Amino acid sequence: xxxxxxxxxxxxxxxxxxxxxxxxxxxxxxxxxxxxxxxxxxxxxxxxxxxxxxxxxxxxxxxxxxxxxxxxxxxxxxxxxxxxxxxxxxxxxxxxxxxxxxxxxxxxxxxxxxxxxxxxxxxxxxxxxxxxxxxxxxxxxxxxxxxxxxxxxxxxxxxxxxxxxxxxxxxxxxxxxxxx
Numbered sequence: 627x628x629x630x631x632x633x634x635x636x637x638x639x640x641x642x643x644x645x646x647x648x649x650x651x652x653x654x655x656x657x658x659x660x661x662x663x664x665x666x667x668x669x670x671x672x673x674x675x676x677x678x679x680x681x682x683x684x685x686x687x688x689x690x691x692x693x694x695x696x697x698x699x700x701x702x703x704x705x706x707x708x709x710x711x712x713x714x715x716x717x718x719x720x721x722x723x724x725x726x727x728x729x730x731x732x733x734x735x736x737x738x739x740x741x742x743x744x745x746x747x748x749x750x751x752x753x754x755x756x757x758x759x760x761x762x763x764x765x766x767x768x769x770x771x772x773x774x775x776x777x778x779x780x781x782x783x784x785x786x787x788x789x790x791x792x793x794x795x796x797x798x799x800x801x802x803x804x805x806x
Contacts, residue, residue, distance in 0.1 A: 628698065630738050631691035632661045632718055637746055639665030641715065643767075644742075647754040648735065650724055657704075657722040657729065668710040676708055695720055702729035736792045739764070740784055747779040755795050762794035 629646060636644050641663035649658045668676075676692045695718075696706045703723035710716035722729050739753050743766060750767040764787070770778050777783070 627733065628691070628695040628720070629659065629661065629735070630741065632695065633742055635691060636661065636663035636665050636716070637749060639663065639667070639716070641665035641749065643750040643752075645752040645754070646739070647756070648732065649754075649756040650758070652724065652758055655724045657702075657724045659720040659722075660717065662715065662717040664715040667712045667714050667716055668708075669712050673708060673710055692718070698722075698730055702726040735795060736788055739791055740788050743787060744779045744784055747777055753791070755798060757798045760798045762791075762798055764791060764794070 629648075633644055633646060643664045645660070645662040647658075647660040647662075649660075650656075651658075692706070692708070699706050699720045699722055703726045704721035706718065706720045708716065708718045735755065739751070742749070742751055750765075750770075752766070753764045755762045766778060769783075769787070773783065778787075
């Protein structure tokens with residue numbers, strides 16, 4: 627849910643390109659989540675308030691997405707960093723101890739990525755999943771180019787993407803490498 631929430635923040639900030647990267651490094655016992663966008667970015671005042679659960683840029687009384695992600699990271703021996711520049715975009719990184727007993731599971735990454743693609747076909751999304759030296763990558767701008775006039779959120783296309791993402795992630799656990 628953290629990934630979906632942060633990516634939706636990027637879309638709300640006008641991003642047209644989002645890179646979501648999940649990297650597991652077993653030797654360093656590290657899990658790193660990176661979400662980078664080319665949206666509006668944030669000023670220093672907004673950056674200072676990001677982990678305050680009572681701060682929101684959306685006119686709500688609370689903004690729990692980033693504070694909850696930061697809490698999850700800290701509970702698992704990690705933290706978050708956010709770099710942003712107004713007019714240029716934002717990069718959020720969350721670090722976790724991979725083997726920490728309090729690290730929450732990643733959840734269903736396949737459904738998260740497919741949901742983002744289905745609901746935001748005009749956004750270029752790059753998804754990278756890495757375990758040590760093995761990487762799976764999906765780039766929707768390349769797929770849209772290959773599809774031509776067929777929409778990327780067409781149900782048949784989403785079904786193929788779901789299978790490809792799921793298989794790519796599973797292959798990494800077995801030491802394989804897959805690019806798309």
